[in-house]
Amino acid sequence: MTIDHDGMVPVYRQLAAILREAIHRGDYLPGRAIPSENRLMQEHGLARETVRKAIGVLADEGLVQAVHGRGVFVVERPSG
Amino acid sequence: MTIDHDGMVPVYRQLAAILREAIHRGDYLPGRAIPSENRLMQEHGLARETVRKAIGVLADEGLVQAVHGRGVFVVERPSG
DNA sequence: AAATATTTGTACGTATGTATG
DNA sequence: GCATACATACGTACAAATATT
Numbered sequence: 408m409t410i411d412h413d414g415m416v417p418v419y420r421q422l423a424a425i426l427r428e429a430i431h432r433g434d435y436l437p438g439r440a441i442p443s444e445n446r447l448m449q450e451h452g453l454a455r456e457t458v459r460k461a462i463g464v465l466a467d468e469g470l471v472q473a474v475h476g477r478g479v480f481v482v483e484r485p486s487g
Numbered sequence: 488m489t490i491d492h493d494g495m496v497p498v499y500r501q502l503a504a505i506l507r508e509a510i511h512r513g514d515y516l517p518g519r520a521i522p523s524e525n526r527l528m529q530e531h532g533l534a535r536e537t538v539r540k541a542i543g544v545l546a547d548e549g550l551v552q553a554v555h556g557r558g559v560f561v562v563e564r565p566s567g
Numbered sequence: 568a569a570a571t572a573t574t575t576g577t578a579c580g581t582a583t584g585t586a587t588g
Numbered sequence: 589g590c591a592t593a594c595a596t597a598c599g600t601a602c603a604a605a606t607a608t609t
Binding site: 443445462474475476477478 | 573
Binding site: 542 | 577578579
């Protein structure tokens with residue numbers, strides 16, 4: 408999965424979609440953390456704000472939950 | 488205080504006036520920070536650039552001073 | 568206990584693109 | 589064309605919570 412900077416879909420939504428699918432595939436398991444913001448920045452070549460926006464989308468969906476100083480965790484029971 | 492999007496006065500100047508009066512009232516004290524850009528965006532339903540322009544007006548007046556990574560502070564000695 | 572590293576939280580600085588009047 | 593306004597995106601800085609050494 409690659410980010411298209413010139414596409415019509417905002418980059419942060421593209422990243423959100425990538426992470427969402429990875430979670431649904433089981434790449435990131437419930438109760439465990441997804442890669443850190445810094446890792447996502449490096450791996451996708453994005454700014455932190457963009458990464459955090461993507462995570463925010465998934466958090467709004469109830470898919471993940473960020474914990475200060477620990478990481479962003481996949482929730483056991485996605486609300487929806 | 489509410490923003491009038493259809494008025495003759497630009498929104499960022501309306502917001503500047505709102506913040507200026509709040510400072511003069513003492514809602515925001517010298518040496519302390521006014522609400523963050525994000526908060527002002529949310530509370531007034533405005534875009535960041537608009538909020539930043541309003542802050543820019545007050546900064547030009549010497550009423551506030553933005554500090555990178557910290558906030559926008561009410562100055563102790565308004566120049567004027 | 569202390570120092571360091573990791574990670575998320577918050578906040579300002581800058582730039583670009585799009586749309587409207 | 590220009591000023592206004594919104595959305596997106598990258599850059600830089602500091603703070604707080606947690607983890608590691």
